[in-house]
């Protein structure tokens with residue numbers, strides 16, 4: 250060990266049930282395993298995480314409080330705990346990482362209580378920062394680091410090239426198991442009884458103008474080898490009984506070659522799996538590959554369909570290849586292979602006039618109904634558009650012109666409005682009127698009742714038939730207003746699924 254100061258790695262609460270392996274702090278932990286003494290605190294599995302954190306910090310042995318932060322509910326613990334840590338233990342150094350910290354670093358650094366942000370991968374940056382701080386060496390040039398000058402100006406260092414993930418140290422599953430039994434992270438989902446959340450690649454090769462991955466990775470992607478993933482998965486399968494996998498990659502299906510090798514390794518493992526992909530990428534894969542992955546356990550794939558409107562797709566900069574016609578044809582193609590396409594749509598994009606915004610919403614509703622007619626098994630996820638600024642994009646310019654801006658104080662992100670914004674439920678965007686948001690949400694209610702999701706394993710066939718029949722007339726005649734009867738049933742029986750928000 251090179252230090253006397255220990256490290257606390259904290260995963261703020263992100264879910265109310267079905268807790269997943271906290272891959273962010275697990276991978277950051279791997280980077281210092283055997284080099285620094287550290288502990289994990291998982292807000293998902295602690296009744297009172299602050300008490301746990303304080304009990305560690307009170308020992309006086311800890312120098313570093315590392316927190317992973319994505320937007321939304323994680324901020325509820327990340328913000329007050331970082332503040333309290335600084336107030337009650339002034340010597341503690343607060344280090345944040347993750348997508349919120351990376352994309353909103355200015356407001357984070359201006360808070361006065363977060364000392365450093367690691368933007369993008371922390372695998373090299375984090376141990377380098379600790380080394381520098383422990384030995385009094387300069388940290389001003391560590392790639393992926395954001396720090397503050399004595400005058401309080403946040404400086405963003407250069408970005409490091411993507412790391413070869415096969416050269417990273419192994420994920421310390423056993424060490425994590427010593428804090429929180431691994432079994433608690435392997436929960437039932439639509440895929441199986443013990444689903445493992447696994448993350449096998451960094452970044453994404455595309456530049457969709459609404460996506461938070463783009464400013465960090467700038468169209469770069471690197472995947473772990475198929476053999477490397479297989480080894481990790483088998484370790485968890487054999488040791489703790491994982492029987493299915495949820496891939497948490499931004500874009501799992503980038504490389505057909507890697508996918509095929511992985512599928513061949515998985516052929517006899519009897520494990521179902523799910524991941525996220527792009528329609529235009531996968532549509533280029535051969536029939537043979539699609540048949541192979543189904544045989545190897547691929548049950549459902551999440552796709553950002555976004556909209557059936559070609560002009561909007563172009564504005565979103567999906568890479569220029571995805572079209573409405575392709576989205577529809579691909580839903581039909583996957584039907585042949587018995588792989589469930591899970592299409593997410595983003596409704597409520599900006600337009601020049603309110604009439605145009607309405608027109609876009611209505612045309613997407615029609616399009617979604619067409620997709621359901623082509624392949625009724627298609628799962629539909631609807632988001633209300635929440636902007637992520639990608640500097641220089643046409644879309645960003647448009648949302649600024651329309652009067653949208655982010656909060657100026659870190660604590661303001663805790664307000665209920667911004668929390669809903671993060672979860673893409675209530676966008677706070679000036680071009681959307683309450684009536685438009687209601688129309689989208691009412692359609693979503695009727696659609697989810699008409700076609701209850703297969704991933705709701707608790708719903709019986711009888712219940713499915715009842716809700717579906719009840720929603721039938723509304724669905725057919727586009728009468729979505731005030732669906733109180735469906736909402737009541739939904740409360741009782743249905744579980745609306747937001748896979749990116751709550752997972753499977």
Ligand code: B12
Pocket residue numbers: 260262263264269270271272273274276277293314315316317318319320321322323344345346347348349352367369370371372375448460461462497498499637671672673747748749750751752
């Ligand atoms: C798993 C996951 C969840 C889980 C929670 C996981 C948990 N921690 O318990 C669930 C499903 C609950 C969830 C919810 C949401 N999520 Co989420 N989630 C992810 C997902 C798929 C994987 C995260 C992960 O484990 N990555 C693997 C690790 C290894 O990568 P990493 O986090 O980037 O970590 C590296 C670096 O960032 C850095 N780092 C990270 N943390 C730290 C901490 C320290 C101290 C240091 C030094 C470094 C460091 O080092 C790590 C190793 O290199 C990501 C997408 C992705 N592929 O990352 C989206 C993602 C983070 N989520 C996102 C969002 C928006 C949400 C939601 C807010 C909204 C939604 N999508 O509906 C909700 C929030 C609701 C909630 N309850 O919190 C966005 C963030 C976008 C943005 N604007 O910043 C992402 C990027 C998905 C996307 N492409 O849109 N999510």
Ligand code: SF4
Pocket residue numbers: 453454455456457460461462463499500527553
């Ligand atoms: S393909 Fe998905 S992950 Fe990649 S940039 Fe587009 S939205 Fe983001």
